[in-house]
Amino acid sequence: MSYSKWIGAAIGWSFGGPIGAIIGLALGSIVDSVGVSLQTYTEQPPEKTKTQTQPGDFEISLLILASIVIKADGKQDQRELDFVRNQFVSMYGKERANQAFKLFKEINKQQDISTRQVCLQIRQMMEHASRLQLIHFLFGIAKADGFVTDDEVHQIYTIAGYLGISHTDYESIKAMFYKSADSAYKILEVEKSATNDEIKKAYRSMVKKYHPDKLTHLGKEHQQGAEEKFRKVQEAYEQLQKERGF
Numbered sequence: 001m002s003y004s005k006w007i008g009a010a011i012g013w014s015f016g017g018p019i020g021a022i023i024g025l026a027l028g029s030i031v032d033s034v035g036v037s038l039q040t041y042t043e044q045p046p047e048k049t050k051t052q053t054q055p056g057d058f059e060i061s062l063l064i065l066a067s068i069v070i071k072a073d074g075k076q077d078q079r080e081l082d083f084v085r086n087q088f089v090s091m092y093g094k095e096r097a098n099q100a101f102k103l104f105k106e107i108n109k110q111q112d113i114s115t116r117q118v119c120l121q122i123r124q125m126m127e128h129a130s131r132l133q134l135i136h137f138l139f140g141i142a143k144a145d146g147f148v149t150d151d152e153v154h155q156i157y158t159i160a161g162y163l164g165i166s167h168t169d170y171e172s173i174k175a176m177f178y179k180s181a182d183s184a185y186k187i188l189e190v191e192k193s194a195t196n197d198e199i200k201k202a203y204r205s206m207v208k209k210y211h212p213d214k215l216t217h218l219g220k221e222h223q224q225g226a227e228e229k230f231r232k233v234q235e236a237y238e239q240l241q242k243e244r245g246f
Contacts, residue, residue, distance in 0.1 A: 018117040022064055026106035053130040055219045059100065061122050062137060065159060067108045068115055069138050072155035083144030087137070091221035115155075119162030129214040131163045133222065135170065136229055139177045148178075172206075176232040184236035196246045203237040 070080050084104065088097035107113075122131065135156065142152040153174075160170040168189045175186035185192050188202045210233050212226040 017121045018114055019060060019064065019121050022107060022110060022113060022118070023060060023103075025110060026103055053126045053218065055217075055222070057125070058130055058134075058218050058222065061118075061126065062134060063100065063104045063107055064113065064118055065122075065134060065138055066141055067104065067110075068113060068118075068159070069141050069152060069155055070108065072149070072151045074151070077144075079146070080141055080144045083141055087140070090224065115159060116162055119159055123162065123164045128164075129209075130218065131165060132169060132173065132210075133215060133218075133225055133229075134163070135160050135165055135173050136176070136225055139173060140225075143177050173229070176229065184239045187232055187236040188240070196244060199237070199240055199244075200246075203233070206233045 066084050070077075070084070085097065085101050088100045088104075091097070092100060122134075138156050138159065142148050142156060156174075157170060171186050172189050175183040180186075182192055185194070188199060188206055190199055190202045194202070207230070210226070210229045212223055212230055215222055215226040
């Protein structure tokens with residue numbers, strides 16, 4: 001797939017507002033080398049109302065937010081960059097991943113990205129399940145180098161807030177990456193004092209929230225992350241079943 005065809009397919013509502021400015025600047029740095037015109041990417045105006053997120057819009061959002069998190073601690077670890085690249089390869093295949101990572105590197109050079117403005121555009125246009133998936137991916141990046149800084153955690157928390165992700169949803173996803181004595185409870189979004197019946201009810205609710213079918217519209221390349229969240233919910237429930245004997 002040529003670069004122009006890939007990025008042309010990857011732009012819908014995201015090519016407008018602050019995200020459009022970021023992508024336009026990034027493309028401006030590479031269009032000469034790939035021999036394509038920016039006109040290719042400006043023919044589709046952003047949607048005015050929230051619709052089901054298209055794969056390309058999710059990917060563009062992911063590239064920008066990943067860049068923000070990686071730079072949160074003031075340095076860029078090669079392991080974090082490798083994690084992003086490997087995730088792209090696993091989701092898109094090597095050729096498409098190379099195109100995505102080329103754009104990612106140009107975005108990563110920009111120093112004045114407004115986290116708030118980008119997130120508010122995503123929040124306005126992207127449904128809740130896809131926004132949860134973005135947070136899941138960002139925690140994976142933060143942990144890729146084996147050491148998570150307070151700056152990185154704070155940045156993801158800030159992003160989650162701007163995206164309209166509740167504190168309990170944020171803690172649920174965070175607990176999937178950082179083990180503690182009450183991780184299973186946090187994943188299921190219940191207190192340690194919850195009754196067995198309350199845990200069962202919470203499990204059914206979380207199964208609905210994190211079911212991979214909610215992200216089928218993003219394409220099979222994003223099903224792996226959706227299935228991972230779903231599996232963590234199942235593991236948390238099975239752990240509490242074993243501990244409590246129900």
